[in-house]
Amino acid sequence: LNRRLAEFGTTIFAEMSALALKTGSINLGQGFPDTDGPEEIREAAVRALRDGRGNQYPPGPGVPELRTAIAAHQERRYGLSYDPDAEVLVTAGATEAIAAALLALVEPGDEVIALEPYYDSYAACIAMAGGTRVPVTLRPHEGAFRLDLDELRAAVTDRTRLLLINTPHNPTGTVLTREELAAIAELAVERDLLVITDEVYEHLVFDEAEHIPLVTFPGMRERTVSIGSAGKTFSFTGWKVGWVTGTPTLVTAVRSAKQFLTYVASGPFQYAVAEALALPDSYFADFRADMLAKRDVLAAGLAAAGFEVFRPAGTYFVTTDIRPLGPELSRNGDGFAFCRALPELAGVVAIPNAVFYDHREEGAPFVRFAFCKRVGVLEEAVDRLKKLA
Ligand code: PMP
Numbered sequence: 001l002n003r004r005l006a007e008f009g010t011t012i013f014a015e016m017s018a019l020a021l022k023t024g025s026i027n028l029g030q031g032f033p034d035t036d037g038p039e040e041i042r043e044a045a046v047r048a049l050r051d052g053r054g055n056q057y058p059p060g061p062g063v064p065e066l067r068t069a070i071a072a073h074q075e076r077r078y079g080l081s082y083d084p085d086a087e088v089l090v091t092a093g094a095t096e097a098i099a100a101a102l103l104a105l106v107e108p109g110d111e112v113i114a115l116e117p118y119y120d121s122y123a124a125c126i127a128m129a130g131g132t133r134v135p136v137t138l139r140p141h142e143g144a145f146r147l148d149l150d151e152l153r154a155a156v157t158d159r160t161r162l163l164l165i166n167t168p169h170n171p172t173g174t175v176l177t178r179e180e181l182a183a184i185a186e187l188a189v190e191r192d193l194l195v196i197t198d199e200v201y202e203h204l205v206f207d208e209a210e211h212i213p214l215v216t217f218p219g220m221r222e223r224t225v226s227i228g229s230a231g232k233t234f235s236f237t238g239w240k241v242g243w244v245t246g247t248p249t250l251v252t253a254v255r256s257a258k259q260f261l262t263y264v265a266s267g268p269f270q271y272a273v274a275e276a277l278a279l280p281d282s283y284f285a286d287f288r289a290d291m292l293a294k295r296d297v298l299a300a301g302l303a304a305a306g307f308e309v310f311r312p313a314g315t316y317f318v319t320t321d322i323r324p325l326g327p328e329l330s331r332n333g334d335g336f337a338f339c340r341a342l343p344e345l346a347g348v349v350a351i352p353n354a355v356f357y358d359h360r361e362e363g364a365p366f367v368r369f370a371f372c373k374r375v376g377v378l379e380e381a382v383d384r385l386k387k388l389a
Pocket residue numbers: 031092093094095096119166170198200228229230231232237240241242
């Protein structure tokens with residue numbers, strides 16, 4: 001393994017899902033729903049397979065039906081106008097979109113600023129692109145993980161090429177506010193930075209939180225690569241259909257890298273996702289309401305079990321602080337040790353947030369639980385965790 005990748009080892013999601021299987025634990029680690037997306041969309045995929053649509057290589061940028069549906073979705077929800085032919089690119093999940101965008105836009109030696117904790121593929125892809133990651137840490141403040149805008153400004157240097165933003169944010173559940181996004185946009189314009197914005201949880205925002213695409217702020221249209229995913233929005237994480245939207249120049253650049261990664265993927269599923277994006281608003285509202293109810297079950301249960309809970313404003317993850325469980329049970333606030341012990345102790349799997357940090361000590365006491373599971377499963381997990389104390 002080369003030096004760029006050597007530090008990364010096996011992704012925590014594979015490690016923890018394997019542990020869940022081995023111990024027969026409830027898996028609240030890796031974020032995937034235990035209920036598949038809409039029946040009619042599964043039927044649409046079957047029809048595409050049967051009718052021979054997408055069984056051979058689809059077009060490089062994605063099938064026209066899907067590109068049109070992605071543009072229409074952006075228009076309908078956010079009033080954003082994209083040309084489906086020049087400004088939309090279908091990818092093998094958001095994961096490939098992130099990789100291709102970084103490989104296309106980062107020169108070796110460029111600095112890339114990412115919000116820490118960051119989704120684990122960011123660090124690996126910045127490294128593969130030869131870039132240097134510069135983490136800006138979100139810290140707990142009044143019950144949520146918040147961005148310090150002064151710290152973000154101070155992190156920009158003459159070598160900074162790009163800001164990699166994620167909102168709603170995995171793993172903290174933070175949703176950046178209009179004021180924060182406006183400040184990020186101003187900084188990007190002032191320092192002439194490119195921005196990649198990972199918005200795969202765009203439909204999962206709760207309470208008063210609102211998802212506002214970063215690209216809608218002044219000066220951002222020409223410098224922003226926006227990323228979405230059908231895996232999250234329609235509960236089909238195995239289909240690996242994601243997308244990029246941006247100016248023709250940016251999308252062409254991302255496509256230049258993408259063509260040598262997978263070239264294309266997920267042929268028949270692309271047709272099904274095109275239908276999914278056209279579902280009525282009630283689908284998106286019901287999906288959000290369902291996840292909100294699940295969030296409340298898990299957040300209340302974890303609090304009752306003795307964790308400090310950071311109630312997420314978005315995503316399907318709850319971050320907790322394990323230290324209130326006491327030094328013995330929390331392994332002196334070491335989330336790694338706690339998560340490795342938890343399957344044996346309680347039959348539950350979670351993710352130590354420390355894996356998403358360069359400053360490991362900052363992330364040490366935080367542990368993430370996914371709530372994209374049936375309510376009965378969440379209740380059983382909570383019952384098991386309550387017995388720990
Ligand atoms: N970005 C974030 C923030 C995610 O949480 C995920 C999924 N875990 C991805 C990207 C990857 O999405 P996909 O499954 O579409 O590749």
